[in-house]
Amino acid sequence: MASVATFETAIAEPAAREARIAWLLALPAITLLLLFILLPTLAVIVLGFTDFELGYGSFRFVGFENYAELFGDRTFRRSLWNTAVYTLIVTPVSIVLALAIAMLIEAETKGRAFFRTVYFLPVASLLVAMATVWQFLFHPTIGPINTFLSLFGIAGPNWLGASGTVLYGLSIIGIWQSVGFNMVLFLAGLTAIPRELYAAAEVDGAKSWFDRFRLVTWPMLGPTTLFVTTISIINSVKVFETVKTLTEGGPNKASEVLLFTIYQEGFVYLRVGYASAMTVVFLAILVVLMFLQYRVLDRKVHYA
């Protein structure tokens, strides 16, 4: 009996020891993950059902009251709409531009590194600082953009100061900032396409540049494009820095975006419960986007 038991522990011992060490190694990460990600996420969901305000001692559960208020909240609806418009401008434009630039650079033999550096520079620059520069470029009277336009007799708009144009102004900054990032991902995707495919397409009668793009480049880039699209959308939904720095949601809430509204409600007006409900909506949007990506990934893009 005794000998069987020792035999068993002799086998079980190393495995148990390995599991114990693994636990020890993972413990700091697990603790911090619970503390700073899991717990706060659950807390935000719970807080969304309360009327908690920072500075007041007590709070009570109010069920779906916050969400009901959200539906009728014109600022929040405006903010959702603006975020959607911003995303719908920035994502497609920055993807198409990035793909075009990547293909032009890929086709070029000289100056590749130079162009890559130039287009990537905005990604490595401090956005708050560059937003300040853009504010100067967009200045209605002394800004270079409007001065340039006036050379052609065009009276430039008050870009960031008028409710009709502020979202376009912010979108231009957003596009400028994200093209380089997308371009680099596309460049990586383009270099991975086997040269033989182009030769084969040519043999099969794909004579023009456009045929080669349609038959080889575009389908082969499928996974990259999907990845770039998802990241671009998520980053656009998260627009905050430029809005906070340049417009504070104005003029007249014309540039109120999701994260800025949450920031304003939660950290300026300290209405934590209400802002939590907004955060839950924000989180739900991210989850839906990721879910859509997985669905498309599962179904379609299996070329590479």
Next chain:
Amino acid sequence: MTPNAPSVARIARLTVLSLGALIFLAPYIFMVSTAGKAQSEIFSSSLSLIPQQWSYIENFSKALSRVSMGTLLFNGVIVCALIFVIQIVVAIPCAYAMAKLKFRAARTMMVLVMLGLLVPIHATALPIYVAFDRLSVLNSYAALVAPFSISVFAIFLFLQFFRAMPDELIHAARLDGMSEAGIVARVIVPNAWPAITAFAIFSVVAHWNDLFWPLIVVTNQDYATPPLGLLYFRAAEAGDDYGALMAATLIITLPLVTAFLLAQKRFVEGITMTGLKG
């Protein structure tokens, strides 16, 4: 295919690329040019890039005197360095355990990591802020660093990297009598430099540029990071002294841009490798 003969297509390509490059560089060109112009010249709204009167010294001294640029840059470096070191120290052992050791929680961990990838700081900010407020740790390096001590993204990245490492390497080290912690420090880390560099660039770029979290937890200028400091500077300048403003922008943008220009290949690799942002 004659790559060196200047064909029409090639000229068109280069023209388009150069024009685009000029547009992308325009903000930097105007930043440098305006930082050297006097107020009166800026308001004459001419497109000339070279200042008539060189006011660089004047504008830079204004920028340096209104907000303590030294403190800002120092805070930026401290915060980014702390975040990066803690992230690495926490994530690498965990990723090693998940990749190379057998333990039952590994699967649950994987699910947690994937879920964690979905949740940005913007979603967890409110409860963490309330907790920090209760613990009265706002306005401190700890408040700036703590929420980022765990990077599920780092775990995810290293996990993939470690899985590709040959098991023989680890077995050999074990036979030599090395402890698991010793293996992590002396076998895994030296072999993981490419992944560590890539993650370092990703982490530093993200946190050097972050405005959201510092804006929430810091109200005291002493702890302001570069983006937050620039925001203070803008408020103090009432936004009209563009010369000084551009000088300040230049000072604050320069460190990271210089780092990028010096190590651009690594930067591009790092950011593509770590594709996912946020």
